[in-house]
């Protein structure tokens with residue numbers, strides 16, 4: 001049993017390895033990452049089976065994370081429009097106790113948010129210990145959309161408005177430092193970029209236009225943003241090169257096939273939780289004595305004909321299995 005888990009853990013680690021951006025390495029999205037890569041998985045149904053496995057593991061690991069209550073996980077999800085963030089969150093988190101997961105989405109900042117430092121609103125939505133937090137868009141918008149549209153930076157009322165040139169390097173450093181601070185305080189930070197091709201984005205937009213139930217997802221602004229495709233690719237490449245760190249790595253997930261992107265996102269989360277290895281807490285000697293007393297009492301209260309303790313034998317079996 002333990003061997004099977006170790007094997008699975010190793011398989012997952014190997015599966016996501018090619019997706020990780022090596023810390024310190026300069027990457028170029030167009031050159032280094034293929035949005036159609038699918039790791040040799042031939043059939044969609046094989047991918048879906050893998051996803052189910054991952055989702056089951058995630059559910060159990062999340063229960064342990066919550067019970068342990070000392071560590072937390074932050075998953076930052078970034079993508080271009082129609083990259084599949086919402087669907088990925090929905091599919092990967094099915095089966096996980098909703099109380100243990102918090103999704104925070106970030107849109108155009110409000111006046112209240114703009115009245116603070118730029119990381120304020122992200123810090124405000126961090127997960128508690130024992131929780132998995134998912135950022136649907138994240139602090140990285142501050143070096144992506146804001147970089148592609150520098151007029152957004154003007155609205156942030158920075159003290160040195162002339163500093164546009166050095167501001168991105170500074171922000172990379174600040175974000176890296178902030179994430180390091182989080183990891184040193186018990187939070188694992190992982191970052192997933194859903195890497196979509198320009199052609200796949202075009203067809204997904206068309207679907208949103210042509211299928212009435214999807215119309216609500218489409219905004220004319222999305223097509224205007226698409227005109228900045230090359231600027232975004234550059235901003236993403238630089239950001240990935242500067243902010244994939246030992247303590248908070250980036251994974252570039254091929255996103256042209258939704259099913260494959262979901263398998264990858266699940267694998268990244270499962271891998272992160274396996275590394276944490278959360279345990280159900282051992283309640284200790286005093287609490288065990290209390291449990292035994294309570295059990296005795298409850299057994300005495302069994303009505304005639306009822307089994308005094310229907311779980312006793314399965315608990316014994318569980319203990320034997322663990323030994």
Ligand code: AMP
Nearest residue numbers: 081106107108109137141142145146152
């Ligand atoms: P959606 O996720 O499709 O609802 O869109 C949210 C929009 O908010 C996207 O166009 C983002 O680029 C934009 N957005 C998110 N964060 C920021 C930010 N810090 N500054 C400006 N725009 C942002």
Ligand code: MG
Nearest residue numbers: 081082217222
């Ligand atoms: Mg959108």
